[in-house]
Amino acid sequence: MSAGTAIQVDGINVYYNDFHALWDISLEVDRGEVVSIIGSNGSGKSTLLNTLAGQLNPKTGGISYFGESIGGLPPHETVARGMSLVPEGRRVFPRLTVFENLFMGSYIPRSRKNREKSLDNVYELFPRLKERHSQMANTLSGGEQQMLAIGRALMSEPKVLLCDEISLGLAPIIIKGIYQKIKQINELGLTIILVEQDITRSLKAADRAYVMLEGKVVLEGKPADLTEDKVKNAYFGI
Amino acid sequence: MEGLAQDILNGLLLGGLYAVVAIGLSTIFGIVKLVNLAHGDLMILSSYLSLFMVSALGVSPLLTLVAVMPVMFAVGYILQRFLLNRVLGKEMEPPLLVAFGVSIIIQNFMLMAFTPDARSLMSSLSLMTFSMGPNLSVPVLYLIDFVIALAVIIGQHYFLQSTYMGRGIRAASDDKYAAQLMGVNTKNTYAIAMGIAIMTAGVAGVLVGMTFTFYPHSGPQYLIIAFGVVVIGGLGSMKGTFAGGLILALAQILGARVFGPGYQLLCGYVVLLIVLAVRPQGIFGRG
Amino acid sequence: MTTLFTKIKWSILAAVTVGLGTVPVWGSDYAMLFFMLFCIYLALAQMWNLLAGYSGLISLGQQSFVGMGGYTVAVLSSYYGINIWLAAGLGGLTSVLLALFMSLFIFRMKGVYFTIGTWIFAEALLVWFSNWAYVKYGSGLFIKPPNDITMEAIYYAAFLLGVGSVALVYLLLRSRLGLGLMAMRDDDQVSETLGVEVFRSKLYCFLISAFVTGMTAGVFFVFQIFIQPYKAFSIDWTVKLVFMVIIGGIGTIEGPVVGALIYVLLSQFLAEYFSVSMLVLGGIAITVILVAPKGIMGTLQEKLGFEILSPRRF
Numbered sequence: 118m119s120a121g122t123a124i125q126v127d128g129i130n131v132y133y134n135d136f137h138a139l140w141d142i143s144l145e146v147d148r149g150e151v152v153s154i155i156g157s158n159g160s161g162k163s164t165l166l167n168t169l170a171g172q173l174n175p176k177t178g179g180i181s182y183f184g185e186s187i188g189g190l191p192p193h194e195t196v197a198r199g200m201s202l203v204p205e206g207r208r209v210f211p212r213l214t215v216f217e218n219l220f221m222g223s224y225i226p227r228s229r230k231n232r233e234k235s236l237d238n239v240y241e242l243f244p245r246l247k248e249r250h251s252q253m254a255n256t257l258s259g260g261e262q263q264m265l266a267i268g269r270a271l272m273s274e275p276k277v278l279l280c281d282e283i284s285l286g287l288a289p290i291i292i293k294g295i296y297q298k299i300k301q302i303n304e305l306g307l308t309i310i311l312v313e314q315d316i317t318r319s320l321k322a323a324d325r326a327y328v329m330l331e332g333k334v335v336l337e338g339k340p341a342d343l344t345e346d347k348v349k350n351a352y353f354g355i
Numbered sequence: 356m357e358g359l360a361q362d363i364l365n366g367l368l369l370g371g372l373y374a375v376v377a378i379g380l381s382t383i384f385g386i387v388k389l390v391n392l393a394h395g396d397l398m399i400l401s402s403y404l405s406l407f408m409v410s411a412l413g414v415s416p417l418l419t420l421v422a423v424m425p426v427m428f429a430v431g432y433i434l435q436r437f438l439l440n441r442v443l444g445k446e447m448e449p450p451l452l453v454a455f456g457v458s459i460i461i462q463n464f465m466l467m468a469f470t471p472d473a474r475s476l477m478s479s480l481s482l483m484t485f486s487m488g489p490n491l492s493v494p495v496l497y498l499i500d501f502v503i504a505l506a507v508i509i510g511q512h513y514f515l516q517s518t519y520m521g522r523g524i525r526a527a528s529d530d531k532y533a534a535q536l537m538g539v540n541t542k543n544t545y546a547i548a549m550g551i552a553i554m555t556a557g558v559a560g561v562l563v564g565m566t567f568t569f570y571p572h573s574g575p576q577y578l579i580i581a582f583g584v585v586v587i588g589g590l591g592s593m594k595g596t597f598a599g600g601l602i603l604a605l606a607q608i609l610g611a612r613v614f615g616p617g618y619q620l621l622c623g624y625v626v627l628l629i630v631l632a633v634r635p636q637g638i639f640g641r642g
Numbered sequence: 643m644t645t646l647f648t649k650i651k652w653s654i655l656a657a658v659t660v661g662l663g664t665v666p667v668w669g670s671d672y673a674m675l676f677f678m679l680f681c682i683y684l685a686l687a688q689m690w691n692l693l694a695g696y697s698g699l700i701s702l703g704q705q706s707f708v709g710m711g712g713y714t715v716a717v718l719s720s721y722y723g724i725n726i727w728l729a730a731g732l733g734g735l736t737s738v739l740l741a742l743f744m745s746l747f748i749f750r751m752k753g754v755y756f757t758i759g760t761w762i763f764a765e766a767l768l769v770w771f772s773n774w775a776y777v778k779y780g781s782g783l784f785i786k787p788p789n790d791i792t793m794e795a796i797y798y799a800a801f802l803l804g805v806g807s808v809a810l811v812y813l814l815l816r817s818r819l820g821l822g823l824m825a826m827r828d829d830d831q832v833s834e835t836l837g838v839e840v841f842r843s844k845l846y847c848f849l850i851s852a853f854v855t856g857m858t859a860g861v862f863f864v865f866q867i868f869i870q871p872y873k874a875f876s877i878d879w880t881v882k883l884v885f886m887v888i889i890g891g892i893g894t895i896e897g898p899v900v901g902a903l904i905y906v907l908l909s910q911f912l913a914e915y916f917s918v919s920m921l922v923l924g925g926i927a928i929t930v931i932l933v934a935p936k937g938i939m940g941t942l943q944e945k946l947g948f949e950i951l952s953p954r955r956f
Contacts, residue, residue: 210534224526442932615773617769
């Protein structure tokens with residue numbers, strides 16, 4: 118592990134009760150990288166992100182975050198350390214306003230003092246949210262909710278952003294816009310892990326990619342080295 | 356129509372008391388999605404607590420609020436943190452049944468500790484009235500109940516809307532996992548929410564003890580009142596809780612007027628059942 | 643399940659049943675009392691379990707039917723001199739009618755609202771009966787059987803009800819209705835799409851439980867000789883049933899048997915200290931929910947695959 122490693126996952130095995138969801142997963146993400154994790158439904162990619170975030174804990178194996186072991190920590194402690202998850206399905210707080218959702222993003226004490234500044238940054242990144250700042254989150258469109266979910270995750274001043282299927286259910290043109298923002302966020306210095314089903318989109322955005330199948334990593338490499346056929350085979354398990 | 360105005364006035368003031376009885380149940384039901392069947396018993400527990408302090412220290416019951424409130428907050432916090440948090444999950448039955456168990460334990464504990472005799476926190480306040488016209492006298496105690504109830508409910512509303520912890524509580528109730536991702540320690544948050552709810556029940560208990568006589572088994576009847584208020588008024592709305600309290604109290608008092616005093620409770624039940632059947636989300640509730 | 647095991651199982655069951663049925667012959671008066679109470683509570687607990695453990699209906703209002711059945715027997719026997727056993731049966735009938743009426747309201751409610759609705763109905767009945775001249779208000783009524791009733795007769799009636807309730811639940815769960823119930827228990831919506839009539843199944847179970855509860859209560863009050871609203875319609879009835887079934891094992895047929903036995907034992911030991919017994923019961927129930935939520939029989943079933951009366955088909 119080099120000084121530039123943000124996240125190192127070493128041989129973790131994760132279970133949902135008796136169901137063995139992740140088998141001996143190892144991967145590495147360097148500081149400032151955009152890493153994509155690709156796979157079909159049930160491949161375990163969301164499980165992986167949820168484990169990194171702390172909702173699930175690995176039974177064996179370790180996860181280190183900037184050198185610190187975080188394997189058994191609960192979610193509110195991983196976010197305190199600067200790892201923020203944009204959850205699958207967005208999961209904005211429906212009965213809170215846009216402002217209140219973003220406010221909740223800076224809930225941890227460390228981020229409370231910079232709340233005003235973070236808010237300005239998020240509104241600059243997503244002007245639409247500023248327009249709708251007093252609207253209830255459940256009245257926003259799908260794309261706006263996705264922006265809100267990302268903005269909310271940014272409010273805790275994370276070093277690493279985990280994005281779980283941010284293109285789900287959105288129109289292509291909206292997805293394009295969101296991925297542009299992701300690029301901008303990465304340029305600001307954040308490390309990003311993207312989990313996606315859409316192969317093309319996520320390969321385009323990534324510095325490196327992993328392909329998962331049935332809870333295991335089956336392929337990894339730089340997008341340039343991963344031909345379409347290789348990826349498809351790995352994706353479908355051929 | 357003699358005394359109708361008086362009955363209505365009494366009903367309105369009593370409604371305030373009912374509202375503060377209910378606010379704790381409503382809060383917990385809305386936030387943790389748990390129906391605390393022990394709510395009424397915890398309320399009566401605080402009545403006994405106040406009684407104990409009054410007889411030991413000779414102070415006025417209202418003064419005991421200073422001690423009752425933090426104690427009841429702690430009781431609620433501990434109850435949620437160490438017992439109820441463990442059974443919260445996908446199914447509705449375990450928390451309901453655990454709360455039921457707690458209710459029975461508290462009732463029987465009070466029965467053993469305080470005997471089945473009727474008790475009360477009544478003082479000279481209970482008899483004071485002042486007149487507001489030829490046929491209208493305002494019972495001072497009811498008025499005090501109403502004012503304190505108003506203060507508690509508005510205070511709690513402000514807390515939930517405008518403070519960090521309050522927002523955290525509301526977020527956790529909307530989406531527990533997402534709130535955790537924001538850094539909300541939901542175990543702690545739920546416990547604090549319950550602490551607040553039981554604290555308000557504590558206030559209600561002192562007020563109830565000052566207004567009516569109570570027994571170790573009085574808890575369930577107040578639980579039903581609280582539930583009635585929540586059902587009629589709807590969850591999560593300050594207006595709703597107040598409206599629910601007023602409607603229920605009026606139904607009871609006017610019902611007693613028409614059918615006789617023995618039917619007071621029954622009229623409340625009937626109104627409640629009708630609302631449950633026809634508009635379960637309550638008058639101000641969100642569908 | 644080898645057939646030898648099955649044969650042994652059924653022989654033991656048969657032996658136990660015969661033993662239970664002949665207590666008046668070999669047992670002391672005290673044993674008769676003990677097992678009579680056991681049978682009564684067994685029947686009531688089976689019915690609560692049918693609702694909560696299999697139909698997903700948590701009722702905190704079984705006392706509505708207890709009171710209804712009891713008062714039917716009291717009124718019919720004291721005022722009209724009707725045969726006591728017929729009166730008990732009619733007690734079951736009036737309870738069903740009550741349940742039908744209740745269902746108009748509470749079957750529109752879901753989950754916890756349903757539960758509280760059952761309780762409120764019971765409280766309303768309590769108030770109603772306490773204010774009703776016909777049943778002598780809160781002072782209560784005596785049950786005067788037109789002919790002399792022996793303790794043995796009461797015992798046999800209780801025995802029939804206790805064993806009958808177990809058999810009833812067993813047969814019910816093996817029927818088409820039962821399969822639907824068990825599917826519903828797992829997934830309401832999916833089973834509906836497969837044609838299971840969720841609403842009707844739940845209603846049938848509710849009515850059946852009302853019937854048996856009312857009838858059993860009728861027999862109980864023949865034994866008690868006296869009935870009062872605040873006792874007959876008291877939530878205490880449901881409290882005991884809930885605890886029995888939770889401890890014994892909710893959602894199993896054997897659970898209520900174990901639970902009823904434990905309860906009657908406990909209440910006999912702590913007969914003088916009612917509050918303490920309730921406290922202990924409550925504490926045990928909470929511990930069970932935390933530690934082994936399926937109760938004694940449920941946990942045994944889960945860990946060891948041990949089922950005495952299995953509703954499953956092979």
